[in-house]
Amino acid sequence: MTADLLTEAPLPSSVSTRPMDDLDQLEAQSIFILREAYRKLKPLAMLWSLGKDSNVMVWLARKAFLGRVPFPVMHVDTEKKFPEMYAFRDEYTKRWNLDLLLGYCPPVEEIDPSLPPAARSAARKTAGLANLIEKHRFKGVIAGIRRDEQATRAKERVFSPRGASHKWDVRNQPPEFWDQYATPHEEGMHIRVHPLLAWREIDIWRYIERENIPLVDLYFAKNGKRYRSLGDQDITNPVESNASTVAEVIAELEGSNTSERAGRAMDHESEDAFERLRVAGYL
Amino acid sequence: MDMNAPHSAPAPQANALRLRDAATPIVIVGHVDHGKSTLIGRLLHDTGSLQDGKLAQIVESSRKRGLAVEWSFLLDSLQIERDQGVTVDSTRIPFRMDGREFVIVDAPGHRQFLRNMITGAADAEAAVLVVDALEGAQEQTRRHAMLLRLIGISHVIVLMNKVDLLGYDQEKVAAAEASVRALLGQLEIPVDAVVPASAREGDNIAERSPNMPWYRGPTLTEALADVPAPSSRSNLAFRMPVQDVYRFDDVRFVAGRVERGQIKVGDTVVIGAHRTMARVAEIGAWHAPVQAAAIAGQSTALRLEPDVIPDRGDLLHTPDAPPLRAARIRTRLFWLRQEPLRVGESFTLRLATAEHQVTVASIDAVVDMDDLTERPAQEVPPEGIAEITLAASEAILFDPFSPGSSDGRGVLVDRLQRIVGGAPLIGPAELAPGERSIHPTASRIEASDRARARGHEAGVFWMTGLPGSGKSTIARAAETILFSRGIDAVVLDGDTLRAGLCADLGFSAEARAENMRRAAHVSKILSDSGQVVIAALVSPSAAERAEVGRIVGEGFAEIHVATDLATCEARDPKGLYAQARVGKIRDFTGIDAPYDAPTAPALSISTADVSVEVAAAQLADFIEQKVRVRDAG
Numbered sequence: 001m002t003a004d005l006l007t008e009a010p011l012p013s014s015v016s017t018r019p020m021d022d023l024d025q026l027e028a029q030s031i032f033i034l035r036e037a038y039r040k041l042k043p044l045a046m047l048w049s050l051g052k053d054s055n056v057m058v059w060l061a062r063k064a065f066l067g068r069v070p071f072p073v074m075h076v077d078t079e080k081k082f083p084e085m086y087a088f089r090d091e092y093t094k095r096w097n098l099d100l101l102l103g104y105c106p107p108v109e110e111i112d113p114s115l116p117p118a119a120r121s122a123a124r125k126t127a128g129l130a131n132l133i134e135k136h137r138f139k140g141v142i143a144g145i146r147r148d149e150q151a152t153r154a155k156e157r158v159f160s161p162r163g164a165s166h167k168w169d170v171r172n173q174p175p176e177f178w179d180q181y182a183t184p185h186e187e188g189m190h191i192r193v194h195p196l197l198a199w200r201e202i203d204i205w206r207y208i209e210r211e212n213i214p215l216v217d218l219y220f221a222k223n224g225k226r227y228r229s230l231g232d233q234d235i236t237n238p239v240e241s242n243a244s245t246v247a248e249v250i251a252e253l254e255g256s257n258t259s260e261r262a263g264r265a266m267d268h269e270s271e272d273a274f275e276r277l278r279v280a281g282y283l
Numbered sequence: 284m285d286m287n288a289p290h291s292a293p294a295p296q297a298n299a300l301r302l303r304d305a306a307t308p309i310v311i312v313g314h315v316d317h318g319k320s321t322l323i324g325r326l327l328h329d330t331g332s333l334q335d336g337k338l339a340q341i342v343e344s345s346r347k348r349g350l351a352v353e354w355s356f357l358l359d360s361l362q363i364e365r366d367q368g369v370t371v372d373s374t375r376i377p378f379r380m381d382g383r384e385f386v387i388v389d390a391p392g393h394r395q396f397l398r399n400m401i402t403g404a405a406d407a408e409a410a411v412l413v414v415d416a417l418e419g420a421q422e423q424t425r426r427h428a429m430l431l432r433l434i435g436i437s438h439v440i441v442l443m444n445k446v447d448l449l450g451y452d453q454e455k456v457a458a459a460e461a462s463v464r465a466l467l468g469q470l471e472i473p474v475d476a477v478v479p480a481s482a483r484e485g486d487n488i489a490e491r492s493p494n495m496p497w498y499r500g501p502t503l504t505e506a507l508a509d510v511p512a513p514s515s516r517s518n519l520a521f522r523m524p525v526q527d528v529y530r531f532d533d534v535r536f537v538a539g540r541v542e543r544g545q546i547k548v549g550d551t552v553v554i555g556a557h558r559t560m561a562r563v564a565e566i567g568a569w570h571a572p573v574q575a576a577a578i579a580g581q582s583t584a585l586r587l588e589p590d591v592i593p594d595r596g597d598l599l600h601t602p603d604a605p606p607l608r609a610a611r612i613r614t615r616l617f618w619l620r621q622e623p624l625r626v627g628e629s630f631t632l633r634l635a636t637a638e639h640q641v642t643v644a645s646i647d648a649v650v651d652m653d654d655l656t657e658r659p660a661q662e663v664p665p666e667g668i669a670e671i672t673l674a675a676s677e678a679i680l681f682d683p684f685s686p687g688s689s690d691g692r693g694v695l696v697d698r699l700q701r702i703v704g705g706a707p708l709i710g711p712a713e714l715a716p717g718e719r720s721i722h723p724t725a726s727r728i729e730a731s732d733r734a735r736a737r738g739h740e741a742g743v744f745w746m747t748g749l750p751g752s753g754k755s756t757i758a759r760a761a762e763t764i765l766f767s768r769g770i771d772a773v774v775l776d777g778d779t780l781r782a783g784l785c786a787d788l789g790f791s792a793e794a795r796a797e798n799m800r801r802a803a804h805v806s807k808i809l810s811d812s813g814q815v816v817i818a819a820l821v822s823p824s825a826a827e828r829a830e831v832g833r834i835v836g837e838g839f840a841e842i843h844v845a846t847d848l849a850t851c852e853a854r855d856p857k858g859l860y861a862q863a864r865v866g867k868i869r870d871f872t873g874i875d876a877p878y879d880a881p882t883a884p885a886l887s888i889s890t891a892d893v894s895v896e897v898a899a900a901q902l903a904d905f906i907e908q909k910v911r912v913r914d915a916g
Binding site: 019020021022023024025026027028029031032035036038039059062063064065066067068147148151154155157173174175176177178179180182183184185198200211 | 303304305306374375376377384386398399401402405406434515517526527529531536538540567568569570571578580581582584595619633635689692694696699700701702705
């Protein structure tokens with residue numbers, strides 16, 4: 001990786017008082033959200049899945065807190081990730097001076113057998129996450145989901161309360177407007193904080209380009225295929241692509257009309273598989 | 284594995300030449316079944332914004348449920364929504380038209396989902412109000428239009444839907460349009476366009492309808508394209524509410540978002556209500572060019588000199604343009620709680636990052652949703668819209684609400700940290716001549732914490748019954764029993780009150796009502812402090828007892844001491860019945876003044892056939908069961 005703390009700053013070529021463009025606005029809103037979470041939810045942690053959105057989120061935290069990430073980052077390890085992802089994790093934990101917490105997932109045999117196979121496999125992560133949250137009694141967990149990824153996620157709140165069972169009560173979500181967010185008011189409750197909710201896939205990539213944020217190179221095409229979204233090895237499939245740089249990925253997305261999660265098996269197993277996962281506490 | 288970032292070369296600054304605007308949020312509102320979801324499906328389809336495979340998915344989901352293509356399934360992503368045919372929560376869909384980005388916000392039309400509509404609509408730049416041309420404006424049309432005005436949506440486009448069912452008839456459409464225009468005119472909402480359309484058939488959505496050659500206005504997509512981009516707030520007076528204060532590596536930074544105006548290094552700022560002044564020494568940033576200024580919309584961090592430590596919520600402003608300052612504020616209100624709002628209730632007013640303890644000093648007007656007239660009322664009904672006055676114990680710095688800005692965006696939060704209302708602040712409340720400003724304060728101790736400390740919850744047990752029915756005797760005996768069980772109870776009985784607090788009161792109807800009112804307020808204060816209150820007053824009027832229940836609120840229970848008149852008169856412990864019978868006392872309850880027995884008391888006790896001990900034990904058991912904090916599990 002060429003970027004390190006000193007050289008990773010080829011700065012946006014801008015005058016400081018130029019009007020804000022769309023990425024500036026998304027960045028400013030995400031920083032606002034992260035600062036609200038840091039102020040209101042203690043203890044707080046951020047989920048770091050090692051994917052592109054997650055890296056953007058860590059990056060935004062460093063923007064919010066002037067170069068630091070002042071809370072732990074959690075990697076909920078299914079132990080089925082790609083080897084490149086583990087190498088990336090180890091390198092950037094050091095480079096970014098992250099306080100890394102690892103969580104491990106129970107074996108698939110312990111998961112609800114009525115779920116379709118890929119969803120059942122993905123649900124391991126929910127269980128692993130729940131264990132970590134309970135162990136550390138986190139009041140806030142920052143997660144990098146976006147509304148445009150999946151229709152169920154489009155219904156989410158920026159601050160999404162979870163009861164003691166970690167369930168998402170979609171029928172009874174609190175009002176959220178004028179940048180006023182829910183706060184936990186009951187024992188055992190925590191808030192899922194979603195600073196990237198308003199970002200779209202293309203925004204993430206344009207921001208990665210602008211800020212020169214490092215990524216696992218599985219996102220870039222080799223032999224005509226690349227990963228658009230990274231999950232476990234056994235339930236994520238690469239897409240056809242020749243995009244081997246960030247700029248090429250952006251160009252490809254500008255012309256694309258398919259869903260980012262097209263390569264995620266669990267989204268296609270049954271109409272409600274993803275909804276069931278989310279209601280149970282999946283991201 | 285190649286860990287070298289494939290994009291290590293400096294990224295081409297393709298975007299530097301042209302500033303991209305943020306997406307324009309457009310909220311779609313309207314009465315249930317007037318066709319919001321169908322419209323959104325049609326809009327996405329006709330503008331080529333549907334993802335590949337999405338149409339096939341919708342066709343399949345519809346077929347499974349035996350429906351023709353159901354566009355609403357695009358938005359109703361949850362299985363419950365599809366199966367029950369209702370949208371339970373607002374959703375957002377990005378969409379692009381002629382190079383401009385929009386975000387469509389779909390807001391459910393069902394009344395009980397008002398909070399979701401507000402959640403979706405509060406930051407929209409424009410709204411499309413969908414009205415069924417056959418039905419015209421309905422209850423939710425009025426309510427949504429009112430809310431659009433309250434939350435300050437600057438641009439409203441009316442879509443007269445389902446005109447195919449009117450045979451595309453110009454006169455019929457014109458009649459429907461006139462009624463909607465009258466409604467919006469009454470609310471003083473400017474209308475950008477009224478588009479006659481059929482979302483199902485695609486008339487005048489993205490393409491000009493061949494069925495309405497008489498219509499010369501814009502199609503929906505043309506009207507959307509005409510919505511101007513939000514205007515910059517950088518030229519207004521500077522405001523930055525303090526979000527947090529960080530101390531990293533021995534340097535202190537004041538973090539916050541510039542809500543309007545701009546601030547430069549070297550500028551002087553005034554901090555909060557205490558009016559401390561400081562100079563901006565540095566604008567902190569990481570991985571960004573050195574900043575000489577921060578502008579509206581930016582989340583920034585200021586290093587101040589001298590190194591003062593503001594609190595979260597302090598408003599930073601420049602000395603030349605201070606905000607308003609008042610401890611009593613008039614505000615509009617959209618009320619989201621399922622129970623009514625009453626005068627005297629206390630809340631936290633969240634205003635940007637500030638939190639102020641406030642009490643509802645008066646309810647000045649409530650909007651009647653049937654005809655949109657405003658009238659004074661005792662309470663704001665669930666999901667009602669009103670104008671109220673809030674009183675705080677200290678001066679609040681604020682700017683009046685202004686559409687398109689974050690000024691004056693108050694939000695009311697209850698003791699359980701629930702957001703219960705939106706309060707676009709109007710301005711300082713004027714006091715009527717002779718009226719004195721009062722500033723009630725609210726306790727910071729939660730009722731649940733008091734209950735935990737005492738081992739029991741509070742409550743007001745209001746005993747009503749004829750004179751001589753045994754109220755005070757039972758109350759005093761129950762007090763003793765409860766005390767022995769570790770429950771702290773206090774008795775308020777009529778004669779004791781009249782000996783002191785109410786010594787100035789006689790027995791006229793007005794004086795009796797005042798006696799009740801005072802007893803109710805004392806009960807309320809005591810129960811707020813965690814006490815169990817047993818009140819023993821004849822309280823003959825059902826209406827007055829209802830008023831007591833209103834004053835006390837949660838925890839009120841009516842106990843009927845149902846000893847019959849003959850027994851009471853036979854006992855006559857104070858000799859009052861005898862005097863009433865010979866006319867020495869007038870308006871004596873039970874003799875020549877009415878007693879309204881409770882129709883549904885929480886408990887009814889008769890002392891005619893049981894001893895005082897048994898009756899007191901009944902009451903003590905009832906109270907204990909109501910207030911005892913149950914162990915978890």
